[in-house]
Amino acid sequence: MNERINARPISTINLSRKLKLSQMMVFARVLETGSFIRAANELGLTQPAISKAIFELESFFDEELFNRSNRGVTPTEFGVMLGRRVRSLIAELRFMTDEVQAFRKGDTGHLIVGTLIAASAVLLPRAIAQLQDEAPGVLVTIKEGTAAQLFPKLMTGEIDIVVGRLPERDSQLFTSLPIRHEALYGEEFSVVCGTDHPLAGREDVAVAELADAPWIFPLPESPARMAAEKMFHDAGIPVPTPRVESLSLLANLGLMLHSNLLSFMPRAAAVQLMKVGSLSILSMPAMHNAGRVGFSIRADKDLAPSCKRFLVCLKRAAVDLNQVSE
Template sequence: MYSDHITFSSVTRWLKIKHLVLVNSLAKTRNMHTTAQHMNVTQPAISKLLRDLEELLGFALFERQTRNLVLTELGVFVARYARVTLEDTESFVDQVNKLRKGGHGHLKIGTIFAATSVVLPEAIACIKRKRPLLAIEVIEQTSNQLLEMLEQKKLDLIIARFTHDDCQSFEFVPLGPEPFCLVANQAHPLCQLDEVPCEALSEWPWVMYPFNTPIRRRMERAFRLFDIASPTNTVETISMQTFLQLLQSGPMLAMLPESMVQSHVQSGQLRVLRTPFSVESQDYGVITRKDEQVSEPTQSFIDTLLGFASQRRAASGDA
């Protein structure tokens, strides 16, 4: 018989890590036998553990079907909690082991490419001078993927564009604007024009970010705003190296953040096209989980980032 409700005190008395491992494994495998092998127990023991957990919670976590298990609506919520808690526990164990070995913490940073070419390197160099034993891991991805990883506690902070309309889960502190420019290689026929008309842009092949990225969504809005057709001859990628290789290989166009192409324009690899067509700039900044105390090394790194961003704005203003 399932109970009507549970309480925090009751959950803290009986909920164990093995319950979370069970739910997480079953949610992934949908199979009792595979989970039993993973947890190194018998299948009847798995069945009993799941049955006991469901009775204690007061509701079913899985629907038993012929070949597999399917999460119920409440089961999806519990499975997410189990996954996040286990990831947090794994991070805790890793941090404790490093501290016991004399380490000084670990910082996992997610970043978009624009940040790696501007504020991130100097901030890392600065904090490493102060904390040489702080282990820093940098993961480069698109903003929406980084937000997902941050929510899952796979990252301590991210430097990205804020893309969610619902910002209840995150804190965002801007570092600066990210203007865009239209580029091609030096041999592109459009480079011979004093000004490239908007209607000519859709006639050429483009290298573009995928549809689910913030830059691409802004580009599609710009195409509609300037009343030009969205390009159909496209290659989609998030890799800067691929962008550069494709732009150099033929008469292709790309709309990219200025910070990403500045050095390539200066070296002559790329040319910025003069055109009325433009994409609205967007702030990128530091994003953390809301209502969660960040670690001391994380806060120190955030302060360093904000300090360098402030210096850049001041220098730009003086110029």
């Protein structure tokens, strides 16, 4: 028989009277860091204080929250379930703080932005720079990741907005979550290389010349990969076998600086890096319709004031970026 059937019931009144926000904060940090010691360092507490708070929570719920080992702690099944609720609770408190501060001053708050490679190099920095000029009291935290990592965090309130390449309209990420996606512009990709590459500075490079070159390709599941393969298909040339698969802008740039690898890069980012002499854009047509760049927000939740203000800056930056690229 399942032992949890006999667990003592927990009433809403007992929950609100006995649970403390400080315990929730401690639990959230241990969950995030996977370590009592790291959580203590981040919160400015002692390890015994962290252990005491977790013990009190486990005693209250009559459930273990973490499995302990020499390498740290991992949440139990109950801990994972409680973690989802606690993250949402902390996010709601953050929203309340933002709204109170925005009501009093109109230019403060904490904005947490999730970003994908398509926006992290150009669009996002421009938008944040405008926000800081207008509202320097807004703290901006940037979290980078894949759409599969960022969208669940958007739903729990850990992230306010995701900026980058939007998922395809028929994808599960697009249809399965109550998220509103808004496109700002269509993305173009260029073929790029290091400044010392033999093709750098050449005029009218043909696709056929690239068939036997060593390549960094986007990841197989990305829209950029489909655009890259389409370039070769349209030219009637077999798609080369890549030596590296990566969506990391920084890693790809480093590889091109130290080898003859070619790569695909969002044109807006490539133009910025070319201007500072970090790479070369091959003289050939850009790949159009490689994806839509925009933002994603929860459809069932009002935005925090700082996020509403950021959206204005983001749309303005997108317009400016389109004018520059033209």
